[in-house]
Amino acid sequence: MLRLWGSEALTSLSRVSPREKKLSKVFVTGGAGFIGANFVLDWLAGGHGAVVNIDKLTYAGNLKTLASVADNADHVFSRTDINDRDALDRLFAEHKPVAVLHFAAESHVDRSIHGPAEFVQTNVVGTFTLLEATRQYWQALDASARSDFRFLHVSTDEVFGSLSPTDPQFSETTPYAPNSPYSASKAGSDHLVRAYYHTYGLPVLTTNCSNNYGQYQFPEKLIPLVITNALAGKPLPIYGDGQNVRDWLFVGDHCAAIRTVLEQGLPGETYNVGGWNEKTNLDVVHTICALLDELKPRVAGSYRDQITFVKDRPGHDRRYAIDARKLERELNWRPAETFETGMRKTVEWYLANPSWVADVTSGEYRKWVDEHYCA
Template sequence: MTILVTGGAGFIGSNFVLDWLAQSDEKVINLDKLTYAGNRENLASLEGDDRHLLVEGDIGDTELVTELLKTHQPRAILNFAAESHVDRSILGPEDFIQTNILGTFRLLEASRDYWMSMADSQQAQFRFLHVSTDEVYGTLTPDAPPFSEQNRYEPNSPYSASKASSDHLVRAYHHTYGLPVLTTNCSNNYGPYQFPEKLIPLVIHNALQGQALPVYGDGQQIRDWLYVGDHCSAIRRVLEAGTCGEVYNIGGLNEKANLDIVGLICELLEEMAADNPHAKSAENPEGFKGLITFVKDRPGHDRRYAINADKINSELGWTPAETFETGIRKTLRWYLDNQAWVERVVSGEYRSWLEKQYA
């Protein structure tokens, strides 16, 4: 038995692959374009493991995808491949259109052809699982109920619009062609191997370096935070028992304002990295919190996201194992123990992007 994972060298994808192979001997064919956010080093522990094959390539390369499907005959395709950073989508949306819309379309076409070639018994077992985001639903007012699967799509950034488009394509391929699809819409992920352009790893990295901790606007944008290990367990459960054609919202049940997240990370670093030169001292009484810097808010910044995860809980029996307090401690511990990984991914291009983004 084999599964095909796309985008499996990125943050969530690599965590899923590592998690999958820690619990199963089922082989993983891992297709990743290895852009700036895809990192072979995330999968270094699998080097020499016959259960894992990493293939460098694009989900939009129909010839390559078709060949992989023909050769390896996977029973399921899990699509993590995406351009995923809102800030980058504002500066340069075209990559998001190419990967998230056209790439998903071509992957669906190759998957449909592959599925149609199967015997009836194999068709009944096959699944195409599409990993998406809560950002497709738009933004919530402070007192609005969390997003459920019935919320209409109201994307507000080029990134979320491109993901909404991909979700609609996946839905259409089920209703028009019968392709057995599953879609998950998750809240903000955090954890090991996250590229340090996203809030939590950015704050950890900058704090340890004594650099400014940029906070957009007033810092009161609220997100629901989901530990990546919990996200992986939810995806496994949806793949195992989800109903074809259905959407499952996956949330961490942890709504917190961005400024509160930054403040908590600073407090924990005072405890967990007390010997850092930028921690509190007689000469530096503010410690890491003294690095917090408010910057101009980004265009169209959604004010609040929140997930109603009742459906996946009631139908599939899934709930997150981590609270934010336990998950953030695990995350901080990983980054403190893996500073060499961080330094290798923080390239000159990344520094230039940060200067441009937060100028």
């Protein structure tokens, strides 16, 4: 069974093998969510050391995603809110991590428009609380351990605002210009992380990634929503004219990039992580339809017949695009997947895992989608 406890009942984590020295035990916040869970699974599969997985288990957190590591002695799950300072202090005292990887965030733009308070509480106040707990723990370490310690903050390209079709891609020096409550809250968390480096010397790293996709993504986001709706014979909702552009990054590539930054990145630096795949939303949906037409064809017609254009959301940014050359130049990282190979893997995974999809597409999620994705 997956070892699960509340913040009030912590137990020891088994020691990892002596060969795991520098990264023997890490904290991962938001490790039951989409990107965080993929990172945990990849980290453990690669034998990089032990993980204390800290997640509040909101609607998008799913322990079934972590079923394959249920009996892994190197994975400990703690149902803890990053706003709970006392719980965080106990976790630090108990497990003594060598790094904190901060994935935990409210991340859906539409939800932030309808309920921004939760985004400010989690993304800004929660990050502040985590930073304070980390700082107290880090300052008590000996000099060598303080030098080796890292706090890696996972952020988004949305903090940079919107690009025109001819604007250059976002770089690490692009000024911040967030346009949604979500992106504004993430920008606030980025600034806090930066401040803790410059004010206190906490050895932080920040990554700003483009749109992720892949296995285990909650079906409120475009790609899994389209796949699940297509298979269910439902409309495939596309905002506005479908010409909004995003740079798409396969989640496995993102996980590899984060490991690279954690191992090689310079404290205080930020690194953009992108997939070099600028696509319009309509292009993405057409790609999914073509793959489904090939892999699971309808009785008649194409899945494209289900495409439905819906009213655009307020303040919808027109284009995001990441310049990830710094990461390649300084840390020798590039994505392994093309958009075509990553999308095929993603569609095949959703076709092969209908029970996981059925489990998350019920209850609160279904009511929310019905309310906010009507044509």
